[in-house]
Structure formats: structure tokens, C-alpha cells
Amino acid sequence: MRLLWASASCAALCWSVAATGQTPDARPTVQLSDGWRFKQDDALRGVESPSFRDADWSVVSVPHTWNRVGYYLPDPATHLNRRESINKAQGIGWYRLGFTPSADLRGKRNWLEFDAASRVATVWLNGTLLGTHQGGFSRFRLDATDALRPGERNLLVVKTDNTKPAPGTTTADTLPLNGDFFVHGGLYRPVRLITTDPVHIDMLDAGGPGVYATTQAIDGARATVGVEIKLRNDGSAKAPVRIVTRLIDAAGNVAADAMETLSLAQKSGGNVRQSLAVPNAHLWQGTTDPYLYRLLVEVLSANGRVLDRVDQTFGIRQMRFDPARGLFLNGKPYPLHGVGYHQDREGKGWAIDATDTEQDVAILREMGANTIRLTHYQHGQPIHDLADRYGLIVWDEIPLVSQWTLGGAKQASPGLLANARQQLTEEIRQNGNHASVANWGIANEVDFGNSLPAFLAGAAGTPPDPMPLLRELNTLEHQLDPSRPSSLATCCEGRLFAAGVDVPVTAPAADLGGANRYFGWYYGTPSDLGPALDALHAKRPDQPLAVTEFGGGGATTVHTDNVLGGPVDSRGRMQPEEVESWIHEGNWAVLASKPYLWASWLWAGFDFASTVRQEGDATDINTKGLVTFDRKIRKDAYYFYKANWSAMPTVHVTGRRYVDRALATTEVRVYSNAPSTELLVNGKSIGTLAACPQKICIWPAVRLARGANQVVARGTFPQAQIEDTIAWHVGDDVARAVRIDSGALVAGASSTGHFGSDTFFTGGTAATVDKPADYGKPTVATPIAGTADGAIAATYRKGDFAYRVPLDDGRYTVTLTFVEPSAKPGERIFDVLADGVPTLRALDVAKAAGAPLTALRRSFPVTVRGGLLTLAFRPSKSEAIVSAVEVAR
Template identity: 55%
Template sequence: MLAGSGLVALAQAGPVAAQDGRTVVPLDSGWRFFDGDAPDAARPDFADAAWEQVSVPHTWNRVGYYHHDLGGTNRAETVDKRQGVGWYRLHFAAPKDAAGKRQWLEFDAASRVAQVWLNGQYLGEHRGGFSRFRFDATAAMTASGDNVLVVRVDNTQPRAGSPTADVLPLSGDFFVHGGLYRPVRLVTTAPLHIDLADAGGPGVRATTVAASAQEAVIEVAVRVANDGAKAAKAQVRVSLVDREGREAASAMIPAYTPAGKTSEISAKLTVANPHLWQGTADPYLYDLKVQLSGAQGQLPGAEGQLSDATSQPYGIRTMAFDPARGFLLNGQPYRLRGVGYHQDRDGKGWAISRADVEEDVATMREMGANSIRLTHYQHGQDIHDLADRAGIVVWDEIPLVSTWTLGAKKDPDPALVANAKAQLTELVRQNQNHAASAIWSIANEVDFGNSLPAFLFGGADGREVDPLPLLGELQKTAKALDPSRPTALATCCEARAFGNDIEIPTTAVAADLGGANRYFGWYFGKAGDLGPHLDGLRAKRPQQPLAVTEYGAGGALTMHTDNVLGGPADSRGAAQPEEYESYIHETALAQLDARPWLYATWLWNSFDFATTVRTEGDAQDINTKGLVAYDHKTRKDAWYFYKANWNPAPMVHITSKRYVDRAYPVTDVRVYSNAATTDLLLNGRSLGVKSDCPQMICVWSGVRLDEGTNALVARGTHAGGTVEDSASWTLAPETARHFVIDAGTLLAARSEGRVLGSDNWFEGGLTASLDKPADFGKPSVPTAISGTTDRGALATYRSGTFSYRVPVADGRYKVTLWFATDAGQKVGTFDVMSGRKVLLRKFQPAIPASGAVAEARAFTLKAKGELALDFVSGTTDARVAMIEIERLR
């Protein structure tokens, strides 16, 4: 800071990125922020000393927290979900060499609408919260003394008539943070420069039109802007330089640009024996250098002074998509195994650093992912740069999500269509030189039809609102901008899984590639339905390459199940145990791997992320489908499942580590291992060695735990040595003697003073609950049940004709069966047996006049190895809500 002035001296504001002919200075420190509206704040003399001091990147929003101490630091009292206006002000001194130069203010993003003033002069507005934009600040800049930069941002949730009503996204299952959440810079150039008004792009566009081991051809377009007073005759030199600094190809092209105009020149580079960009195996990058030389009034062809220059990493590769062979990189099949990715994280929101993104990329690469779907909006240059360097293939997307009209309108406003095209233009222009960028996605889940979920506001009736006209406009725009890459979109609802009466538009045909978001076993259907459904889509459109763009399930760090089939997962509420998330991914991956014609699969999601439409699992305002928690550090079991299958580095991982206090004395132990052989030890004794485990999942069934501490060690042996993992579980002595099965549920209820287990050891039957289920953002509604202190356990039950085979030690047992019924229960009887022994004959549980009531029946049984319980329907379905098993001494 300059003493007593409040000015940021640019020479001291941080590292200056100096390129030949231009200077780039970060504007990161010295900002003042006001959390709210301040109508007069654009005035240069406005008093901002009382405003909060912040650095950029910055957001005021903090959204989403867990109801525990794992995976994040946000808490209810630290959350800030306000959406609206915020103001930023910065005092800075002009660069010393500003005279005669052009000055540009560059914003990597501002959410979601930004208005910019410099020294009281209005520079303009940018509508869209995800893309880079620039304003020419030359006329407003003070060459010496104080310059005052003011930015007003507005992330108001769009509503009909609101100031953001025509700015995408209108809706979505993610939170739109506000602020200057990506870097801001001052860029200084000569009057003759490479265009900085190219939709936020670099002003240089390069396309590999052909590439083989022998030769590559690259077409380059350079936009030359002349902001001088006279016409300029200049030279543009384009070159490709390898890692050793050798020039692989170059071209020199004359450029004539009238005063105040921009011209575009074209060059062709031919590279002999190119080193191709080969994905994660060899992500080789050249440097694409562009040098602009010349001066106003210069004679054609004369050698002039360097006026501007840029340099970008550039990978030479070809990409293609085939309905039978999948994705082809440089002509060879290359299976894309990827993840979806949102840019927010605990404690920071969207104001993340490059180091944060580097950590995320390292986490995804360690898991074995080689592709990222950048959802559901344009992500910053950091992730694109890092993807280039890591060899990660990227799906880019604009924020056209679920809805595109507000109120009762049947058609999108012209301003909304224009905004969608503008955001698509910025996406393409800013990212088309990246080797990693493979696909331009024009929409996500705009095919809900009249099944639009209640949590997505607005929109006219789905029978009347047709997305195809807007998608057609975006398809044409994308092809005009970049015909070298395919378009795609992600669909949700073609399966008609929400009901047979749902009218669903077929939107997949609007883009070149198909992408299916499918949550079988979570929101609808069964886990095994995914593969047959994909076969049906392929048969329906055999000429369109198909990918799975989302699949997965919620996974709560503090919730655990003893049997993933014990009851329904609660996709909109609490029951989201970590083990069920793993089950969905295990079953999905088996089906996806069996279909090599899929060009890609992107699981949902790499990390938990913020969304204010959800109250689920053990979190508030968090989508729990991440394989890593909101802190981007705490890894769930499913992450290790993919690492075992996708990363060849030897590893072992014992699952359910966080399920410490065990509910049952007998359990299966599951270990993800890609080692040649894996031994499991319990308190030092081996439980056996396994090898060639399907899907790298080794299971030791029916392991009898010791009372007290159970120290587990999984030891994998491979050619280079051994790898180990450990876990510690506890079996309380009272649980070893007396354990309880909470029937009909995936997630056992809590009980005062004891641990209940989820439904287990059953065969047949269906599950049900007396409670009203949860919905998006709305908790379940419990039913009061008299006659019990375990209301939660008694609310769920198993019904039909079914049996239990419970593994126990030889001996005598007291078995207590609990039943709960409400006033709507059908009158009827059923039988309960234990082998040939009749426990209950033509049993009719009590039916209350109102509400619900519980009752119990107790029996003494002998067991040898297992306890048998058989429930046989009679004039009504058999049922049981809870089973207590106590060993008698």
C-alpha cells in the first residue's frame, strides 16, 4: 500500500506476468467489500473505509454443512445463503508505462451479473457468472495517481421480472455463489495487439485438422486489433515449440488492419513426426507462440518492432466418437472413465485457488479417472490447464439446466436465448485451444417434461414447453463456432421412470452425442436395470454414440448398513448409508464395463457439493453423492472401489471403517484389493487368503467378531511387496449377548442405550414404513406409535411371506418379535414358524382405532449354528417390525 493513500501500487500487488509486448498484473489484494446494495458506491469519492477488507477471489456465500465433525468445517451459524447484490471497490495506481498503451480489465468470472466502473466511468455489464470477460479501460484510466475500480455483482435467484431473469441458469440442483470468485487482472498492451475482445478468449484459435505419427496439420486463426489512429501493416509469426525449445513448425503472415478495426489472419502449420497428446499415458504439450510485429504506417513486409505476443500450451491430437467403438483418441479406442465435478468446497464456496484445483485433480487421478465432466456451467482456466497437463479428457457445459422459461411462459424470452448463445460463445472461444476439451454440451436435463420436480421452480406445463427450438439454436451456434468438436447434452427422463403418464420430450436427437443421467437403484428402478436400459437406448438410436453422464447414490459418512438390500434407500431423506453408495457403484460399474461401445462414463459425483434443495443423509444443503466429502479430503469407500479397479498401483482398503460400534456379532468383511493375493487378519489370526476377487472386491463371509476390540488388517501381496490397511471395530459385550434386527430398513433406527442393526439375514418379503417419506428439502413425517420406546425401529417392517436365517452360536435363545400396525391395517392373520415349530398360529396383530400401536411376542428357542424364523402369509401378509435375539446362559 502507498503510505496514507489507500492505493495499491501495481508493482507491489503481486507477481507481474510479463510477456513480450504486454503486461499482466493481478488485482488480488486491497479490495473493499459491502455485503448488500450501496447505490452511490460507483462514485470515485465514495467513502468505503468501513467496508470489509477482502482479497480476490472472494465470495460472501458459505453453503452446506454436516451434522458431524467429519468432512467439513461449515456449521449452521457460519452459513450465508444470501443471494443478491454485493459491491467491490479497489484503489490502485496505474502502471508506470501506461502512456500510449491500452488498458484492459480482465475478470475470470463474476457471479452472476457484473457492472463495472473505473473512476466513475461506466465500462459495461457482463451477464453470466462463469466466463472470463474484459473491458477496455483505456479512456477511463488515470495515468498517474488514484484509480478507483468499482464492481457491482448480483447473484439473485432468477424469478419472473427479476434483474437476473434472462441469465442462465434459471434453476438447478446446485447453489450459485456470488462475488468476484475468480481472479481479476489489469492487462496492458500496445495499440496494435492480439484481440482481447474475442468473447474473453485469447484471440488465437488453433485446430488440429489431421494428425498421425508422420505428420500433423494445424490451422491457426489470429485476430489482430488495431486501436491506433492509423492503419497498421504488420507481420504475424506463428510457431510451435517443443519441450526442448526446438521449433517444430512456423509460419509468417502479413496482416493489414485499418485504424479502430480488427482483422483475422490464417496460418497453417505442418509438423513432421509430431509428438501426439496421448491422454494420461503421455499428455505431451507444445507451446503455441504468436508474435505480432509492426508499427503504424510501416511498409508492407518490413521488419517491425514486436508489438504483442502470446504463448499457450497446445496438444496435437485427434478425437472421434463412434457408436460401436466408443471414443477414439488418435484413431485408437480409449475408454473414458470419468467423474462429474462442481467447483465449490467447504469453507470457500466458489472462491477456490489453483492449489485447490490441483489437489482435486490429483485426487481424481489417484482414483484412476481419465476424464472430467465439468458440470453444470463453464469452469475456469485452472482446471482446463491442469487437464491439458494431466491428459484428462474434458466435457464442457453451459448452464442450461432443467428450465428455460419463467412463470407461465411457453417460450423463452429473446434475451434468455441471447444469453444462452453468449455463454456458449464464451465457453467455446475461451477453451477451444485446450487439448483436453473434447465436447461442447448445450444442456443438462431439459427433458423432464411435465414431471419437473417441485424443487425446480418455475416453468410452464411440460406438455407445452418444448426445449427443441432452443436446443436447435444452440446446436447451430456451436457448429458455427467450432465445427471440429461434437455437441452433446445430458438427458434424465427418457426412461419414463417417474410414471407412465409422464410426457417426455426426446431431446437426445438435438446434439451429436448422447448422454444419459440414470439413477437406477436410487431415484427409480433397481440397480440391475441400468445395463438393459442402455441397451434399449442404443437400439433406439444406433447411429448416435452414447455415454452415461451421471450415475450414483448418496453416501453419508456417519450412516451405515449391515445389508444393502435390507430396505429402500431414502434418496430424498436420511437413509443414505455409505455402504449403499458403494453398492450402487459396484453394480453400475459391472454393467458399464460390459458395454465397451459406451464412449464414456461419468459417475456422480467426485465431491459432495452445495445445494439448497436438499436435506438428506447426515447433511444440510449438501448433495451427498460425492465419492469425497465436502472438504475434498475425506474419501468414502466408493472412491477406493474405483481406485482398486482403475488405478493399477497395488492397494487394499477395508470398507465400513467408520462403522465402529458394530450391531451384530457376525458380519461380512469386504476389502477392495487389486493385489495378487489378500490376507485378512482379525486380532492377529488369519481368516484366509483370497485371490482373483471379482471387481477387486474380496469378501470374507460370516466373520464372528470378538467381544471388545476387533483389530482388522488386510494385507495384499504383489510382485513388488505388500500393501496393508487396517480398521478397528468394537463389539460391546451386551451386544454380543443381545442383538436387535430392525426389520424392513436399510438404516437402523437409534435406540436409547443400545445399538440396533439394520435388516439382515432375510429371504423374501417386501419392506414398508408407517412414516410419510421425505421429499426434496422436506423431512419424513414420523407416525406416533404407542406401546414402545423404539418408535423409529417399529415404524419400518418386512411383510409378505419371508424367512430369517440368523447365524448364532449353539445354545438357547430368547427371541422377541415386535409388530406395529396403524388404524388402516387390513384385518387378517398369518403364521410364524421356527423350522417345524409353530410360534404363532393365525396371528392377528392389534389394530388401533386411531394412530398406531406396537406389541411383542417372546419365545425360547434352541439353535445349532443358526436361528430359523419363517413368516407365512395367511388371510393377510405376514409382517414383523423388530426382532430381538438374546442368548440365555
């Protein structure tokens, strides 16, 4: 089965009419941005009254949020968000604005438009209640005509409420109920006053433009575009009108037009459907040619006066989703690769402006992304406009995330169901005219079943079934927009869980499947992703499949010498930047080999706020972003994708923030899409590699000098050479000795010297005596007797294994640290051999140390020949263990 959806695209409503060459007053607009007074206080009453005094309130500009969430722990002075500036309060925020509209607005219809207010907003004008809107992400409009006083001072009052949903709260039926992101409060998107004639294009159609266009057919060079216009006559007399629609090309020529006349009865509405035949259609071709027309719709009176006008950009295109061959754009294969995206940033939260969004899009385009998953809620118009302009295909979705019931309920409440329907309707109405929008996401990760993670409030007994809600939303999606498919992102189907864990199969509830799978991070290894995807594809071969999330955390101030040296710390502080890169390298190797995938989105484009996270080098930040929360640092993994996805010449040496090296011998990795890449260390060539697989050039066992080291990667392209230079430092202590924290992904602090993480090993597995971190819960250290370096002693390598340590020839002393985790004397016995010669025979750590969890150190001399020392740990009973290896001159 092949699924076909054809759709047209428009950018956001463009209220400026100067470019049309028509009279500029068809729809006057006043931005209400400055001079607001604000107070966050749940206890205030009577604020909507004109007599209420707000002289002591803060003066703010809109967009605005009171929340500041998420901060990095190192170097707080360099960041906008710091521990003392954080505000995670969720509750009621009040906004009051005095303004004087023009007296010319008398006899017109006047509308207040809010691009978003989180998460419930109640609006009064001059003490009159205009209405309440539930949902923090969509545009809504309120009819202010009767309450507005043109030519006089008016008072606009808005109560916003981002209370965390719980049974009995004001937000209990407002999505999202939960999720791995923070819901900021306030008027965080623009507010404006719009004036129309009493006869106008409908302003109250779920916040939509009232003009809806769809590419109905493309036949060779010819295209047919269907347009629906929703009209209102709020006047007191019948109104004969003429509807003129023009499709205008980039040169300003009319490519197609249509005209319709009708008579609108007083206080009533009407719909007009028109068909535009475009004889030589210039198609919207994604990033290769994102061609946009202008769609101009005018409502004219009987004497030709322009009563209303909507002027939008518009792209003609078709998309087809093939379950075996992926996405086709206008009949040609068009593989999608991009990122998941949250709208917040450090210092601003959700109160970003169009410039911020433009910067984010520019960063993603430079990386080579051609798609963005707009998670996990409806995003604003600026990013949709940019996606249209630059040809970025987007996945839109509503905030049905992880949870849809409260207090142990087994099904969604009527209020929540209504809110889900409302938010889906608003998203489709408001964004359905964008060429960039490929599909409508109806939910994310509602298939946890009884495997609920710690940040979700699980109910006792059988978990609620998401399928009734999903079926209803899927039906509604097809009614609202038959031209686009529905989609759904799942977390759990096909994963291996412990006995007794049961997860529902929800993917069939939507047209398109999306799999959020974190192989190598939360479970398994990156190579496990391939078989898991193949199984999903084989189970539903007729459903197009995408990977909607994959990745891992990366702290820019945490580093490892070997990504395989210890277990991934997916819930804790030990999240090296190098592991994030390894996760992405392994996952992309799988994804790039699966032609049936119609898209893949890594998680995530940027670090973002999440109060369920105490991980990496941050508090309340999800550090899976390829770019930091403040947009100052592009992590190494960003350049991996830039080398693979972008045609821009790219050469990037990884590990540039791991400046003070723990080991004088290291692997050097360079992301390069050059035909050939040379590595130089301190001016000496280490060698040239050609056409590196996956654009990863690797030089193993590179020796660094004592002190400063300059590392240069030089890529030779047909046009020119491009270099990337970084600086590493090897301290005197590191130059004199090799110190390895066995079993550690990130080396612990030590009083005896600078340790590297576990490396140079073959065989064995890593383990620790400490209790690992979990959501919001730090690692719990286990006390170890006999040492001041508990962090070093706590981790260990176990099994039958060896270390092959690169060293200059000469005489050394080897010192090994052992800690018996639990065995009794006589239960664990092993030998240690240096270059094949037994040095420690029949070692019984429990017996020699006298007790478990007690450090034991043993030293012996060795002579290194041929630049390599081999230390073998061979068990004769149970498994061999070692907690630290030190080799000093």
C-alpha cells in the same frame, strides 16, 4: 455412421513471457487481488462515485464470495462451515479497489480482465461505466484505456448480482435459471489489468485469446495445424505488421513455423490464417502421454519490435466417436471413465484458487479417472490447464440446466436466448484451444417434461418445448467450432413414469448423447441400467452414447448392516455410506460391459452445495460425492474405483467409519486389485481370495469378538504386500444379544439396546408406516402406541419370509415386535416358526394389539444348535409382518 472431429488444444493464456527469451514487456499484467473493500447490500446507491465513502466496509482479497453454503451436522467444530457461519444471501455485492498504475501505461491500450463474476457484473472505473457482463462463469474483458489514469490513483468499482432468477428480476435472462447446485456470488475468480500496444491480438473476442489453433490432419508422423489470429489496430495510423507463429517442442526446438505480413488500417481489425506443417509430430495421447508443444504467436512492427505476444501450450490430437465402439484417440480405442465435478468446496464456496483445483485433480487422478465432466457451467482455466497437462479428457457445458423459461412462459425470452448464445460463444472461444476438451455440452436435463421434480417451478398445462432452443444452440456450436461435436445430457427418456407423465425426446438435438440415469437410487435397481442403455442405443444406433451421471448419496456417519434391508432413502437422512458403494458396484458392473459407450461419468467427484438438499448427515449438501465437501474423507466407493481404474496397488477394507458395530457377525468387504488378498481378524486368518470379481473380495458371516477387533486385509502383489487395517468394536450389549430393526435400512434408536438394521433375512419386502422424506422435507413419523421405541416399531418386513440368525449354540429368548399398519382384525393372520416348530400360531396383530399402529410384543424360548436359528413367518391370510427381532441369552 461414424462421426469424426479433429481438434487442437492449448492451455490457458500464459501472460508471463519470461520463458520466451523475448522482451518481457509485450503484454504487462498487474494482478488486482488485494485491498478490495466489500459490502453485500441490495439497497446501496451511488457506490460507483469516487466520493462514496467505504471506510467501514470489509477488506477482502479476490477471489472472493460472501456465500458460505452447506454444512455437515455431526461434529460441527471440525468443519469450516457451521450452522452459524452459513450465508445463503443472494443479491448485490459491491467491490471497490483503489490502485495506482504505472505512468508508463500512457499511450498504451489498457484492459480489465475478469476470469468470472457471478452472476451479473457491472464495472466502473473512476466513475465511468465500462460495461455490464451477464453470466457468472466466463472470462470477460473491458476496454479501460480512456478511463484509466496512469500514474495516478484510480478507483475500480464492481457491482455483482447473484439474485435468484424470477420474473422481473435483474437476472431473469441470465442462465442458469435453476439447478441442483448453489450459485455463489462475487468476484470469485481473479481480476487483472493487462496492457497492450495499440496494435495487438484482439482482446475483445468473447474473452478468448484471439489465437485459435486446430489440428487439421494427422497423416502418419506428419500433422497439419491451422492457426487463426485475430488482430486489432486501435492506433491512429496505418500499421504494417508481420505475424510470426512458431510451434516449439518440449526441448525448445522449433517444430514448425509460419510468417505473414499485412497492413492494418487505423481503428480496424484483421484476421490471419496460417498453416503449420509438423513433420514428426508428437501427439497428445491422453493420460498415457499428454505431450504439449508451445504455440508462440508474435506481432512485429516493420522494424522488428514485438508489439504483442501470446504464448500457449498446445497438443496435437484427433478424436473420433464411434457409436458402436466408443471413443478413439488418435486412431486407437480410448474408453473414458471419470466423474462429474463442481467447483465449490467447504469454507471457500466458489472462491477457490489454483492450488485447490490442483488438489482436486490429484485426488481424481489417484483414483484412476481419465476424464472429468465439467458441470454444469463453464469452469475456469486452471482445471483446463491441468487436464491438458495430465491428459484428462473433459466434457465442457454451458449452464442451461433443467429450466429455460420463467413465469409459465412456453418459450425462452429473447434475452435468455441471447444469453445462452453468448455463454456458449464465450465457452468455445475461451476453451477451444485445449486438447483436453472433447465436446461442447449445450444443455443438461431439459427433458423433464411434466415430470418436474419438486425443486423446479413447474408451469400449469403443457410444459415448454426445449427443442427450438436446443436446435439453435446446436447450430451455433457447429458454426463456432466445426472440429468438435455438440453434446446433451438427458434425464428421462426411456424411464418408466406413472400414467399421464410425458417427457420430450431431446437427445437428437446434439451429436453426442449423454444419459443421466440413477438406477438403484431414485428408481429401479442397478441391474436395470443395462436394458435401459441397450434400448437407447437400439433407438439411435448412429448416435454415440455416454452415461453422464449415475450414483447415489453417501453419508460418512450413517451406516447399515445390509444394503438390501430397507428402501433407499434418496431424499432423506438415511443414506448409509454402504449404499453408495452398492450403487456404484452395481452400476459399474453394467457400464464396464457396454463397449458402445464412449464415456461414463459418475456423480460426483466431491460433495457440493445445493440448497434443495436436506439429506444424509448434511444440510444444503448433495452427498453423492466420493470425497467429502472438505476433501478430508475419501468414501469407500472412491477406493472401489481406485481398485478398478488405477494400476496403483490398492487394498481397502470398507466400513471403517462404522466402528461401533450393531451385530457381532458381519460380512467383510475389501476392494483389492491384488492377485490374492487375505483377511485376518484379531490375528487369525479368515481365508485368502484370488482375483476377486470387480476387485471386490467378500468374506461372509465373519464373527467378531467382544470388545476391540482388528481387521486386516493383506494384498499380495508381485512387488510387495500391502495391508489395510481398521478397528471395529463390539459392545457388551451387542455380544449378549442380536437385535434387528426389521424393514429398516438404518436402525432406529432404542431404549432397550443397540439394534442393527434389517439383515439375516430371506424373502419379504421392507415397509414403513412413516411418511418418507422429499426434497427439503424430512420424514414425518407416525405415532405408534404402546412403545417408547417408535423408530424401531415404524419399519417392518412383510410377506412370506424368514430370518436365519447366526448364534453360538445355547438357550435364548426370542422377542418379536409387531405393529399392524392398517388391517382390521381377521384380515391378516400368520404363523411364526422357530427352526420349523410353530411358536406363534394364527397370530392376528390387529386383534391382539386392540388397534392399528399399536405395538405388540411376544416372547418365547429357543435352543440353538449348529450355530443358526431360523425364524419363519408364514402367512395364511394376507402377509406376515414383523417390526423387530431380538434374540438374547
